[in-house]
Amino acid sequence: MLAAKDWSATTLDPPQFWSPSLRTVVCLCLESRFPMLVMWGSELACIYNDPCIPTLGDKHPAAMGMSLRRVWPEVWDELRPLSAQVMSGGGATWSSNKRLLIHRHGYLEETYFTFSFSPIRDISDGGRIAGVLSTHQETTREVIRSRRLACQRELTAALTRLRTQRSVCTRTPSVLEKYPADVPYSLVALWDGFPSLSAPLAVAASGLGGRRATRRALAVLGRSGVLPEVVNATSLAGVRVVSRLPGWESVQLADGSPAPEIAMMVALRNRTSAAPVGLLVIGASDLLALDQDYQDFVETIAGQISLALMLARSREAERTRAASARRSSLHDALTGLPNRTSFLRSLGRALLQSQRRGGRAAVLFVDLDGFKAVNDTLGHRAGDDLLREIAGRLRRAVRPADVVARFAGDEFAVLCEEIATVGDVEAIARDVVDALALARRGDRPTVAASVGVALSGPGLLDPEELLNAADIAMYAAKRQGRGRYLLYEEGMRS
DSSP states (O other), X not given: OTTTOOGGGSSSOOGGGSOHHHHHHHXXXXXXXXXXXXXXXXXXXXXXXXXXXXXXXXXTTTTTTOBHXXXXXXXXXXXXXXXXXXXXXXXXXXXXXXXXXXXXXXXXEEEEEEEEEEEEEEGGGTTEEEEEEEEEEEOHXXXXXXXXHHHHHHHHHHHTTOOSHHXXXXXXXXXXXXXXXXXXXXXXXXXXXXXXXXXXXXXXXXXXXXXXXXXXXXXXXXXXXXXXXXXXXXXXXXXXXXXXXXXXXXXXXXXXXXXXXXXXEEEEEOTTSSOEEEEEEEEOOTTSOOOHHHHXXXXXXXXXXXXXXXHHHHHHHHXXXXXXXXXXXXXXXXTOOBOHHHHHHHHHHHHHHHHHHTOEEEEEEXXXXXXXXXXXXXXXXXXXXXXXXXXXXXXXXXXXXXEEEEXXXXXXXXXXXXXXXXXXXXXXXXXXXXXTOEEEETTEEEEEEEEEEEEOBTTBOSHHHHHHHHHHHHHHHHHTTSSSEEEOOGGGGO
16 A cells, blocks of 8 residues: 555655665565654644554544644644654654544544554654654453443442342443443433332433433433333343434433433343333443443342342341341231230330339230130131220220230230329229120120229339239239229228
């Protein structure tokens, strides 16, 4: 190509008139398998070898003999001081993984190069510096892969121990926003059931211009009809590339610039089934090739998020089971009321509070009269229904802050705090007796309640002792005719 080229349109003479130094360095350049570029004369006319062609892209072959400034005008501001240093005798330069935005495939592309600029001396002209020799190696793929790997590592570290699906959703964009070169914007949406962008369970985004831009992006995606195609894909993974969605031009990045037209969408899935649980949308950088590496990067991120969601979902289920177990251990399964263990804990706290504040606490021990006959005549299902009815009536009969518990069978207890006078607790006990008088026949109820009442005091500061005192008073009420309440007195023990 060099031999056939018409050099009259360049600043260089035909090769037969080149100086020995230029001819020598060009011969070295042409026979090297390493990318080498000779820039000769004040205009830095370019002569290069075959390994340089991928770097030049569609600038080849027009770049042969063209001045450096005309070959790469988009990076001339960065190359000019380097070449000027060499040409002025300031010595060679060295740049490692230098970022250059160049045109070579029809768009402005983010690239990285490690290269040197070295002086070429013209021996026939007294050793004057007549040109620059550049050797280079493109490191774009390595730099970008390293950057994406760092993003994936940070995302794994950030998501590994999150305890809720919502926190996974919100934490993901906060990591991705640190890598705007690969992720100009991101959007993560979670669904509670069948996918519906109109009512997502959680939404988080990075790179977009606030909530308004995020809502606008969701609205555009919802209207586009792309979503069903993504979430209904049969494979558990796979990136769907979309572009030029109607209305997308209204979506802006945080800096006010238009969002990239091309986006990559991946359904987030539960790995135990094909059911989608969310959606990941990542904008494709206009400066990067939308190649398989880029799509694999986005697909890997989606896999990381899906795994984190699965783990968080497992932790949520585990916490729900643990809470249910704790509740079951402290509550009666039939009525939902606290059980004896829970009641004694509450009573212990109430007694400590009453000592500090100088007030009194009271316990009402409630035993149903006639309950056995209900079970014997109507069956245990009717008995269970009656116990649930009793529980509801007890809650309504006492004060809102009072604690109602079921111990076993037809035994219930009520804890009343901040009792100022005996009359206060007697009023509550009367309400309980009246509320539990059920299914009257004539003047007498067929189901009633005997209630024993015990107030805390100098001799009754232990939870078990106070509960025992109320139990004694309850049996005394039964002996006096049932369907009534009695206050505990010390003489009842005998």
